[in-house]
Amino acid sequence: MGENVGAAARAMKNFGLSELHLIAPRMEWPNDRAQMLASGAGDILAAAKIHPTAAEALAGFNLVLATTARGRDVLKEIHTPEAAARRLRAAASDGIRTALLFGGERAGLDNDELSLCDAVITIPTAEFSSLNLGQAVLLLGYEWLKSADTTPPVRTRPTIGVPAGRGELIGLFEHLEQELDAAQFFFPPAKREAMVRNVRAMILASRLTDQQARTIRGMIVALVRNKYRGKV
């Protein structure tokens, strides 16, 4: 269906895959529905090449991995999407022409088509498994991009990621504890030490920046303001 080819083109563009080859498409081509679903990826559709058979489509490639849901019947290595992406990326870096082959919506790839491929890929799913073409392309594209992506697993904005200086934190601790002493918050007095340790741990666990430590001190000042005003 045109929709699936459009969604596949859009998925490709999201993850840096560029060349679309269609094998014996049963739909009209060019296809309006494909164009609609591709939204910003119209250039990929416009440059798509049509081939009558898998053999002709694959002739120009040197490493071909095929997605299939029927991993058990296959006499080849079965890769996870992640392992496949790493293998393709390594080959592409050596200038080798690599391709991913996807099956049609209903039947998938037949055994003749699979026999032209170096290895197959199965996408791990729960017991329920119902991925369409666009979704399969999306997941493989995602792993392809990830295989060269250097984004750290967890990051923060550089300006907000700097933990507060100990001096700033100690200033906050002392300011807070002084006001809590004045408010007789630590009760009974014998437990003061343990309670102070708890409060300090709580503050440290929130990994404040200097600015955030100052903000909390401002909040403390604001919270006690009326209280002192009454007494002055």
Next chain:
Amino acid sequence: MGENVGAAARAMKNFGLSELHLIAPRMEWPNDRAQMLASGAGDILAAAKIHPTAAEALAGFNLVLATTARGRDVLKEIHTPEAAARRLRAAASDGIRTALLFGGERAGLDNDELSLCDAVITIPTAEFSSLNLGQAVLLLGYEWLKSADTTPPVRTRPTIGVPAGRGELIGLFEHLEQELDAAQFFFPPAKREAMVRNVRAMILASRLTDQQARTIRGMIVALVRNKYRGKV
């Protein structure tokens, strides 16, 4: 749109996510289009809970990560989908109620909604970035499943993965080399040794099983059959 919610439910079911909560949906509910796109995941739609606000939807959860395309504006840790899935999986294993929060199709999540979440997730993409709700749920669901998936990166069927015994291979080498000698394939004779080494390396590189080694011997027998018949 109903389609997106249906696609999200189907994506969830593929990857073992089960509870769907909808925040102030603008569509009719229950929704026919959602039902159609969900195909086998109708049970997830039927059990979906509707909440008027993000605050009410999230009240029952202890760890909430939100997807956002606008990582740069956020004063929190930014996770890759993979790191987020690992964090959620670890928490869920400890019995902690975890949630993934996704934004609406157009506007995404607003800052108020993000302020209720522990951290955010951005999906790495190419410069072109246009992922809809169903696709975002698909990718996060995929990483969720992967975070507990023990499939080896590369595998073969146990019965076909066993490399041929050396005896079987040596039998093949000697059979082939004897027929090639008879056919005067190795020429000039001074190069015979190097050529034999090449052929053996080629055969070893294809990592034959016992059965495949026997198949090749059968092919050799078949290929030379007519030749000898002429002479007998």
